[in-house]
Amino acid sequence: MLFSLHFSLPPAITPLPFKPLSHVPHHHHTLNMLPSPPVLKSPLCSTMEHFTLNHHGKEEGLDGGVEVDQTLPLGLRRETMPRHVAVIMDGNRRWARSRDLPVRSGYEAGVRSLRTIVELCCKWGIKALSVFAFSSDNWFRPKVEVELLMSLFERGMQEDTGIFFRENIRISVIGDLVKLPQALQELILNLEETTKNNTHFQLIVAVSYSGQYDVVQACQRLALKAKHGHIEPSDIDISLIEQELETNCSEFPRPDLLIRTGGEFRISNFMLWQLAYTELFFAQSLWPDFGEAEFLKALLAFQQRQRRYGC
């Protein structure tokens, strides 16, 4: 796997602070200048300019009738914002290699990118963001790298606790946490407990996670409940399975939009069940380079999609 997450930064790099939530973007007026895009051959790649202006593009006050949502960049519509966005943060190591930097620098740059996206989600009304930080396959990486990631993750959680409280962010961590170092497990449990009543935004971090594992553990729990007589075996249905998935920690367990950076076109065992009707967006940018402009492209592309939920 080509990605991971950690929250910490080394002392040599000044952490970027979260901007206050009332910050208004300066760039939205420039979107007025863009022409309507051509019809595209493939909707996948983020380099396609796959968004259009709608009536929100009119300047406030000129026609007297259209309200412009000042907290959103021009072009984005509040009513069709995804409630839950999932991200596969791929490309940190390639980013570092392309700059002749150590791999650690790639992860640190990835953290900065994550902070930017979390901030934008809070500002633009997205309620939940799930990030694929460490896959169950990543345990196969060299031990030294895995240990580095675990220690960076631990340090990051310790250092960012203040931010979560200030910004009213709830943290949930999903995955097979038994494999994590004991100290990290305790940190996670503590952070989840202390932020569980935060309501503005939820950050779901998938660590030691696989979508297949999630489904298997849900089915195991249900089978055990049936065995102990809490439910009838015939009661087991799709909705019951869904309630046992690890994403039951969220009010919106199914992502509306999945973004994968790094140019690869696959899900890599992330949230399989939950992605049944999710719109997929594959971006060519490496994760550390995925910023506001790229995120906006993805959201605008999402808002163009016609969701049929299988029908």
Place this chain on the structure above:
Amino acid sequence: MLINEDVLGRIFSGWTSILRKCVFRVLRVGPIPCHVAIIMDGNRRYAKRKRLEEGTGHDAGAMALLYLLVYCYELGIKYVTAYAFSIDNFKRNPEEVQKIMDLMMESVFLLARLSKVCSLRVHFAGNLQLLSADLRTAAKKLMENTAGNSNLVLTICVSYTCSDEILHAVEESCKEKTETTGRDDESVIKLADIEKHMYMAVAPDPDILIRTGGECRLSNFLLWQSCCCHLSSIFTVWPEFGVLHLVKVVLDFQHKYSYFARKKNAIMELENG
């Protein structure tokens, strides 16, 4: 509208067939995907654009699948899985649903003929209890009659969603555990138990999952099995998916192949210690 049964003769003969085989011979120098899965989206848009009678888009789609089977057989692809009808599709207009069911019945007979020409095994994956008795019987008969064929395995996902497939697999696993359980630790359902009882257990995981019609979502198709496979969204609507599109998909696969092979080997080496 009936599918034209002369199509079998047309596909296998003529100069286009010779040209195609030459192209495939060149492609076969590189790795060929073992299993290709397809979400055949865009039939209705095709009919609308061509101003055809409503429902005939699906006929054109069935023809496109037939052509694809022949191409895959010639190219050496061993497994093809096609998303023909989702459980969610039952919510569509009843007339359209009936047309698709009628088309499915005709396709069963055409596939029976094709299976003799190229040793095709046909498998129907899905909750077949939701189908009419006639169609279910015809489908089961075709599955039995072709069970011994092995050149190419076509799995048609009908009355299917992956959520329903997993639910079914869990139910079957629970039943099996109830019947055979001894010690408590043997009664815990494992990943292997679920996979054993999946409708798609007849085929390995797909190497590529293609969606035509320009949408970029899985629509509850092979969520489990496609966890690591390459996804390809093609703007062309399904009835217009032809040999050139397939060639491009295979070239794409060959470009990505070294990554998949390395990853598989790395995981196997580490698992074997």
